[in-house]
Amino acid sequence: MLKNEERVGIVSRLGSNGEGIIKDGDYTVFLPYALPNEKIKYKVLKVKKNVVFAKALEVYTPAEERVRPACSVYEKCGGCQLQHLKYKLQLKLKSKIVxxxxxxxxxxxxxxxxxxxxELEYGYRNKLQLPVRAENFGCEIGFFASGSHRIVPINSCPIQPEWCTRIIKAVKKYVKTNDISVYSDKQGAGLLKHVVVRAVDGKLLITFVINGDTLPCVNQLIAILKEYFNDFSLFVNVNKLGNNVILGERFICLFGKDKVMTTDCGIKYEMGPESFxxxxxxxxxxxxxxxxxxxxxxxxxxxxxxxxxxxxxxxxxxxxxxxxxxxxxxxxxxxxxxxxxxxxxxxxxxxxxxxxxxxxxxxxxxxxxxxxxxxxxxxxxxxxxxxxxxxxxxxxxxxxxxxxxxxxxxxxxxxxxxxxxxxxxxxxxxxxxxxxxxxxxxxxxxxxxxxxxxxxxxxxxxxxxxxxxxxxxxxxxxxxxxxx
Ligand SMILES: C[S@@+](CC[C@H](N)C(=O)[O-])C[C@H]1O[C@@H](n2cnc3c(N)ncnc32)[C@H](O)[C@@H]1O
Incomplete structure (x- = not known):
């Protein structure tokens, strides 16, 4: 098989990463987002001996188990691998993987x-880590495409609760109305790098991670956040390193309480923005x-x-x-x-x-x-x-x-x-x-x-x-x- 070749095959089973597997002669083709029994046209991306990594171009015979993914950037983002599979079958697949x-x-x-x-099939995450980057079209907020530092811009994320959509709106408004400088990986410069949020008992701990010492226009930011949220704390975290680690060591609480007291399984505890x-x-x-x-x-x-x-x-x-x-x-x-x-x-x-x-x-x-x-x-x-x-x-x-x-x-x-x-x-x-x-x-x-x-x-x-x-x-x- 050759790189860029287009072929048609039938998926025989799912692999341990949820991808479809096609047997084609001596080759084993790994095809993300494909389901068993589907006849699929695919493009060869990489061949390593008899292992082939490919990309689906067209599903000719969609499986009964296939559902429409809730996310508009599902295959671009790469954070989820199973949204196209009925939930009950996701559970079965995971048992089989184990x-x-x-x-x-x-x-x-x-x-x-x-x-x-x-309990929740979507909207279940209590933690959000959003990169903010200066890209061709200005400030972009989203997730990094798998294995890269290229932002896939989003307005919402279905595995995050609804508050994620409001966070993105609020950050965009703050950056735009206050002309906030945003980090660029190419230049290693720019101020705002990430927005990290933890939800504890309905309260949000919102952290702006910056490549600098101070966050400008804090009062304006608080006012914008108040338009979108009733109960939140605001932190700034300083991280001037150009590596893949999101958070630096220093958190400064700018608004609200720095810890939230809560109870879980009979244990009282305090959650801060960095708590695991x-x-x-x-x-x-x-x-x-x-x-x-x-x-x-x-x-x-x-x-x-x-x-x-x-x-x-x-x-x-x-x-x-x-x-x-x-x-x-x-x-x-x-x-x-x-x-x-x-x-x-x-x-x-x-x-x-x-x-x-x-x-x-x-x-x-x-x-x-x-x-x-x-x-x-x-x-x-x-x-x-x-x-x-x-x-x-x-x-x-x-x-x-x-x-x-x-x-x-x-x-x-x-x-x-x-x-x-x-x-x-x-x-x-x-x-x-x-x-x-x-x-x-x-x-x-x-x-x-x-x-x-x-x-x-x-x-x-x-x-x-x-x-x-x-x-x-x-x-x-x-x-x-x-x-x-
Ligand atoms: C999967 S987490 C488990 C956390 C905890 N049991 C819980 O339910 O929240 C694994 C933990 O192991 C710690 N860790 C990693 N390597 C370790 C080591 N060699 N010795 C002790 N702890 C380690 C990590 O810092 C992390 O807190």
Whole structure:
């Protein structure tokens, strides 16, 4: 196949990024925004051995599962990958992606239920990050096209709540009426770079990120924002670096309160403009509640919450358990966790450790398990998953239960494969273990739709030491025997 060639094919299935896959002789064609059984005319964009990346030109026979995307710049923006697929089928696809990862990466035939739906299919995000750039036609506000710094201008975004439309209007009005200078990537100059918004209990924390020290015409900006919003705080954030990091360190509150006090899952907390919180409130709450319920934590249990972020889950566990210890590498997040501890009177029950898990977790696990404590280990790592040496420490210390929350089914499957011994190292490569002797068994796998309309999926997994009596969700994979 040659670059720029136009061909016609029938999509056979969906890939792990939600793209359609066409088999054409020896070639596997990846075709974003295409659905199974659709006959499609496509253009070849790139050929790498027998893998082809292509672009759909015309859908001759649209699938029954196809729906009209809610977004007018859907295929240009690239932020969403599944808006053209009926929501119920998005949920099915995500379950299949998780199941396939377990079977292909870890040789585990896991039982994976239908992905838990999000209460809101659209308008679910509590956080917005809008780049503002000086482009050919003046100030443009939108999202960066995938893998670039080219703005796709928008007036609204369907996965954001309605307030996103008003924010864009207000920013445009402020820039235009006050002749505000806007950042240009080419020149590395210009003042306004990003507008970042967090919604907490109906109140907006609005931050203008600037390449300078002061934001001009603040009173005019406040007056414009008041036209559009009843309840907001305004911040300026200084970021003079020309890299990809959006926020600088310094926030200055220009209007309203600098923190919002709120309550979630029985825990009081203060949210600031920079506080970390998962983007879908409803799904986040359900994952946290399920994590607590399924871990069976009571006043005799010690919980170790590895990769604990701002400590929300640590605090929720601390309320139920004998104690909960959070481990987190980012100092600011640990400071938030300490504030949570104080605010919720969890002094003797919650401990927040600022350290890399690779350093702190083995010692903490050893101490608690040697004390004979009933121990639950919570793992909520970033996309790269858990460090291999840490997995070995976990297997050595054997906390009774592991609750693993993951945003990457690939690294989740790998780590579960190592914990359940279906995977082993051979010549520097992870391969199927032909004679597993597992310390842990898989109890349950449950995907959640934290990010509707996108390919992303959050998964909650429970593992137990093999000596326990829990019913296992693991069915034997062909050829690897029964690991129950
Ligand atoms: C997916 S977030 C989980 C946050 C938290 N559990 C929650 O529900 O909000 C992963 C966290 O791990 C932290 N992190 C990343 N690498 C780490 C490491 N090596 N040791 C400890 N924490 C780490 C990140 O700073 C981030 O806060």
């Amino acid at each position: 199941k396939d990862c377990f079977s292909k990466i870890a040789f585990i035939d896991a039982s994976v239920p239908l992905t838990e739906r999000s 919180m998962q983007v879908n409130d409803n799904v986040r709450r359900r994952i946290y509640s399920e994590a607590v319920k399924i871990s069976g934590v009571d006043e005799n249990t010690v919980v170790i919450d590895a990769y604990s972020g701002a400590g929300m889950l640590t605090a929720i566990f601390a309320q139920k358990a004998k104690k909960a210890v959070g481990i987190e590498i980012v100092k600011e997040a640990v400071d938030c966790a300490d504030a949570l501890k104080k605010l919720n009177s969890l002094d003797g029950k919650m401990q927040n450790v600022c350290a890399p898990c690779e350093e702190a977790l083995p010692e903490i696990m050893q101490r608690e398990t040697e004390n004979g404590e009933n121990t639950v280990l919570v793992l909520d790592p970033p996309r790269q998953g858990v460090d291999e040496t840490l997995i070995q420490s976990i297997i050595k210390c054997k906390p009774q239960k592991i609750v693993y929350i993951s945003c990457s089914p690939q690294t989740l499957a790998r780590d579960v494969g190592l914990l359940t011994d279906t995977l082993t190292w051979q010549n520097g490569e992870l391969v199927k273990n032909e004679s597993p002797s597992p310390t842990y068994k898989l109890v349950s796998v449950k995907p959640y739709d934290m990010f509707p309309q996108t390919k992303h999926v959050e998964t909650l997994v429970v593992l137990r030491t093999k000596s326990s009596n829990d019913r296992s969700a693991l069915s034997p994979a062909p050829g690897i025997g029964n690991l129950k």
